Amino acid sequence: MNKIIEKTDLSENVVKMVIDAPAIAKKRKAGQFIILKMNEKGERIPLTIVDSDAAAGTVTIIFQIVGKTTAMLADAKAGDMIADVQGPLGNPTEIENFGTVVCVGGGVGVGVVYPIAVALKKAGNKVISIIGARTKDLLILEEETKKVSDRLIVTTDDGSYGFHGFVSQALQNVIDEGEKISRVFAIGPVPMMRVVCNVTRPCNIKTVVSLNSIMVDATGMCGACRVSVGGETKFTCVDGPEFDGHKVDFDLLTSRLRMYASEEKQAFDNYRCECHGK
Numbered sequence: 001m002n003k004i005i006e007k008t009d010l011s012e013n014v015v016k017m018v019i020d021a022p023a024i025a026k027k028r029k030a031g032q033f034i035i036l037k038m039n040e041k042g043e044r045i046p047l048t049i050v051d052s053d054a055a056a057g058t059v060t061i062i063f064q065i066v067g068k069t070t071a072m073l074a075d076a077k078a079g080d081m082i083a084d085v086q087g088p089l090g091n092p093t094e095i096e097n098f099g100t101v102v103c104v105g106g107g108v109g110v111g112v113v114y115p116i117a118v119a120l121k122k123a124g125n126k127v128i129s130i131i132g133a134r135t136k137d138l139l140i141l142e143e144e145t146k147k148v149s150d151r152l153i154v155t156t157d158d159g160s161y162g163f164h165g166f167v168s169q170a171l172q173n174v175i176d177e178g179e180k181i182s183r184v185f186a187i188g189p190v191p192m193m194r195v196v197c198n199v200t201r202p203c204n205i206k207t208v209v210s211l212n213s214i215m216v217d218a219t220g221m222c223g224a225c226r227v228s229v230g231g232e233t234k235f236t237c238v239d240g241p242e243f244d245g246h247k248v249d250f251d252l253l254t255s256r257l258r259m260y261a262s263e264e265k266q267a268f269d270n271y272r273c274e275c276h277g278k
Helices: 022-027 068-075 109-122 142-147 167-176 190-203 250-257 261-276
Strands: 002-011 014-020 033-037 045-053 058-064 084-089 100-106 126-133 151-156 183-187 207-210 226-229 232-235 242-244
Touching (some): 022 058, 045 084, 058 068, 058 109, 068 261, 100 109, 100 167, 109 142, 109 183, 109 207, 126 142, 126 167, 151 167, 183 190, 190 250, 226 242, 226 250
Parallel strands (some): 100 126, 100 183, 126 151, 183 207
Antiparallel strands (some): 014 058, 226 232
16 A cells, blocks of 8 residues: 655646655656556556655656546545555666757656656756647646756647647757757657657657557566567567657557547546546
8 A cells, every 4th residue: 555645736637646655766767657556456557757755755656637547546635545556667768978868748748758857967968858738727847847958948739838839840940950969758649759750750860759558467468568669569568668769650559549448438437427426
């Protein structure tokens, strides 16, 4: 059992949570994730570790309410218990002094790319961060990201704040300015990561993406999280979650993410009806 220490609503349907998990807090590195389940019969879901405090024995996660389990987690309060939290899982981000790097985050993906930006800055890189959301009210971690970036570009799809457009367009602008970029880290919705890879491919800029494929046991045994990378089958849980974006089969990833869409919607709707009367 793991206690929820803090809970903060960052924006509509996006929640920040600090969880008591001393063993995980001591070992986690940028790019790694946890698997949690709310109760004994609950499903297991992966969530990236945004931050940790080894002294306090806590880890921080940021998640979007997209289904039953995330809705249950969002309904929990500080002091409540989570049945099971396991981690750190997955391979850490490859961190070294590459030179100039661009960290691109879209939506809740900003929370995933933030710890990578922190680690890259500590390693001596020049960090350019591009973060975006559909509208200003949905933007998260702007100030935190600004503190670890040499340059921060904020975008909104509707133009309500910052650059009016997508993060991929802002990245193209940086490339067009002549910035010598050694590596791009892009994390967010699958369509966003695909477009970012399309922007960097002609320039031969290595682009790392973090994949959010369906996951069950997170040990490489079930095969549910399999993806195709460079024509080879990989398991996101043990081979990833980060891969060379130019080699990812995004069409297959998208289709696999939709496999249980109707069942997930039904479970979510039933939960909302039972617990919220909606």
